[in-house]
Amino acid sequence: MYNFLDRFTLQKVQLLDHIHNEKRFFSSQELAKKMDLSERTILKIVTELSGDLQKFDEATFLKEIKHKQFKLDCKDYFSIKAIERYYLQNSLAYKIFNDIFYNKLVDFNMFIIENFTSQASIYRQINKIKPLLKEFQLKYTSQDFITLEGSEKQFRYFYYLFYWNSCWGEIWPFTGISREEILEVIKGYNRELPISVLYLLAICLIRAKMGFVIEEDAVYTRYTEHHYQYEKFSQTFSSLFKKFTALNDEAIEKEIKFSFSFLESQHRYEKNESTISLMMNFAQYHNQELFVQATLYWMEKFREFFSITLDIEEYGVLFVNLLNLHYYTLNFSGPAFLFKEDLYKKRFDSHATIQIEIMNQFYDYLLENEAFYKIFERRELLIGRYHRLLKQSIDVLKRSTIKVKIYSVINDVPYLFDKVKRVFSHVDYCTKDEEAELIITDRLYLNIAKDKEDIFVWNSIPEREDFFRLGKRLQKIYFTKEQQPDQLLLKTLLSQV
Numbered sequence: 001m002y003n004f005l006d007r008f009t010l011q012k013v014q015l016l017d018h019i020h021n022e023k024r025f026f027s028s029q030e031l032a033k034k035m036d037l038s039e040r041t042i043l044k045i046v047t048e049l050s051g052d053l054q055k056f057d058e059a060t061f062l063k064e065i066k067h068k069q070f071k072l073d074c075k076d077y078f079s080i081k082a083i084e085r086y087y088l089q090n091s092l093a094y095k096i097f098n099d100i101f102y103n104k105l106v107d108f109n110m111f112i113i114e115n116f117t118s119q120a121s122i123y124r125q126i127n128k129i130k131p132l133l134k135e136f137q138l139k140y141t142s143q144d145f146i147t148l149e150g151s152e153k154q155f156r157y158f159y160y161l162f163y164w165n166s167c168w169g170e171i172w173p174f175t176g177i178s179r180e181e182i183l184e185v186i187k188g189y190n191r192e193l194p195i196s197v198l199y200l201l202a203i204c205l206i207r208a209k210m211g212f213v214i215e216e217d218a219v220y221t222r223y224t225e226h227h228y229q230y231e232k233f234s235q236t237f238s239s240l241f242k243k244f245t246a247l248n249d250e251a252i253e254k255e256i257k258f259s260f261s262f263l264e265s266q267h268r269y270e271k272n273e274s275t276i277s278l279m280m281n282f283a284q285y286h287n288q289e290l291f292v293q294a295t296l297y298w299m300e301k302f303r304e305f306f307s308i309t310l311d312i313e314e315y316g317v318l319f320v321n322l323l324n325l326h327y328y329t330l331n332f333s334g335p336a337f338l339f340k341e342d343l344y345k346k347r348f349d350s351h352a353t354i355q356i357e358i359m360n361q362f363y364d365y366l367l368e369n370e371a372f373y374k375i376f377e378r379r380e381l382l383i384g385r386y387h388r389l390l391k392q393s394i395d396v397l398k399r400s401t402i403k404v405k406i407y408s409v410i411n412d413v414p415y416l417f418d419k420v421k422r423v424f425s426h427v428d429y430c431t432k433d434e435e436a437e438l439i440i441t442d443r444l445y446l447n448i449a450k451d452k453e454d455i456f457v458w459n460s461i462p463e464r465e466d467f468f469r470l471g472k473r474l475q476k477i478y479f480t481k482e483q484q485p486d487q488l489l490l491k492t493l494l495s496q497v
Contacts (some may be wrong), residue, residue, distance in 0.1 A: 169195035348384035
C-alpha cells in the first residue's frame with residue numbers, strides 16, 4: 001500500500017492502524033509521538049479521517065472526548081480492510097494500474113479528465129512504483145499505449161497480488177466474468193479451493209480473452225508430469241477456458257499447465273493427508289529438478305543442524321510443503337505481498353530474539369552450498385515461511401514424551417497405561433514400529449529385547465508404591481531428555497515464547 005498512496009493518505013492509514021490495534025483512547029500528543037508528527041498535523045489527520053469514516057457509519061466512527069482524546073469504535077463484524085481498500089482504490093496509482101490491466105490507458109487525456117489529474121501527476125505516480133515493478137521483472141512502457149512490459153507469467157503474478165492483496169476476497173474486483181460463473185463450471189473439482197484461486201483464474205481468463213496467452217515454458221510441462229492432481233485439474237478447468245475464451249486446444253493446454261503450476265505451488269498440506277505420499281512419489285520422478293534437490297538438501301541440513309530425526313508424519317508434511325514453496329520461489333519473481341509488509345516475515349520478526357537468532361544461524365548453514373543459491377537467496381521471503389512450516393509440522397511437546405511399552409501377565413495393558421498417564425502425563429504408548437524408551441513389565445519375559453537399565457519391573461497388580469517408583473523413574477528420564485542440546489535448541493526455536 002505504501003507505494004500506492006500519497007503521503008497524507010498514508011498517514012491516515014497509519015493513524016487508523018494505531019487506534020484500531022488498541023481499543024482505547026489515544027491523546028493527540030501520544031499519536032504525534034508515535035508517528036513522529038506534530039500535534040497540529042495529527043489533529044488535521046483526525047479531522048479528515050473522521051469525515052472519511054462517515055462513509056462507514058453503520059459500522060465504525062471516531063469518538064472524541066475532551067482534551068483531544070480519540071478512540072475508534074466499530075462493530076465486531078466490521079473489517080478495517082474495507083477502510084484501507086477505500087483509500088487504496090481511490091488512489092491515483094491504483095486507478096492507473098487497474099486501467100493498465102484492462103488495456104484502458106490508450107486515451108491519456110480522457111483518463112486525466114475523468115480523474116481530475118494531470119499528465120505530470122500520472123508519471124510521478126508511475127515513477128514512484130518503478131522500483132517495485134523491477135522486482136517483478138516488469139517495466140512501464142508507453143510506446144503505443146501505457147502497459148507493463150515483461151513476461152505474461154510475471155504480469156499475471158503481479159496482478160494476482162494487486163487484486164488479492166487489495167480485496168482479500170471481501171469483494172469481487174473483476175468485470176466481464178463473475179465469481180458465480182467460475183464456481184458453476186468448476187463445481188465438480190475434487191479439492192476445496194480457497195477464494196484466492198478464483199482471483200488467479202479470473203486474471204488468466206480476462207487476459208486470455210484479450211489475446212494475451214501464457215508463454216510456452218517447459219517448466220510447467222515438467223511440473224505437471226506425474227503429478228497426481230493434474231489430470232483432474234485439466235479435465236475440470238479446460239471447460240472454463242473453453243467457455244469463456246476463444247482459445248484453441250493447444251493454447252488452453254498452456255493456460256492449464258501454467259494455472260496448475262502456480263496454484264499447486266500455493267497449496268499447503270496438512271498432517272495425515274493421504275495425498276502426501278503421492279507428492280513424495282512425484283518428487284522421486286523429479287529428483288533432478290532444482291526445487292526437489294534444494295528440498296532434499298534442506299531436509300538433510302535441518303537434520304544435521306538440530307541433530308534430529310523426524311518421524312514419518314513430520315518428515316512427509318514438511319517435505320511436500322517445502323517442495324511447493326521452493327518451486328514457487330524459483331519460478332516467480334517479486335515479493336509475496338504487494339501493498340504492505342510480508343505478513344509471514346512480520347510474524348517471524350515478532351518472535352523472541354533467541355528464536356530469530358537460531359533461525360538465522362540455520363539459514364546461514366543452508367547457504368554453505370552455492371548450488372542452491374538461486375532459491376535460498378530470497379531470504380526475506382523464505383525465512384518466516386520456514387519458521388511457520390516448522391511450527392506447523394513438528395510438535396515439540398510430543399517429542400518430549402517418553403515412549404513406553406507394557407507387558408502384563410493378565411493382558412491388562414490399556415487399563416495399566418491409563419493409570420501410568422495419571423502418574424506422569426508426558427508418556428505415549430509406542431506403536432508397533434517404534435522402539436520403547438522404557439519397558440514396564442511384571443516379569444522379565446524372554447521376548448523382551450532391551451537393556452535392563454531400560455526396564456521397570458512392578459507387581460502383577462501394581463500397588464501404590466509401584467506407581468510412586470515409576471513416577472520418579474519417568475521424571476528422571478524426562479529431565480535427561482529435556483537437557484539434551486538438540487532437544488533444547490529445537491524446543492527454543494518452536495516454543496510459544
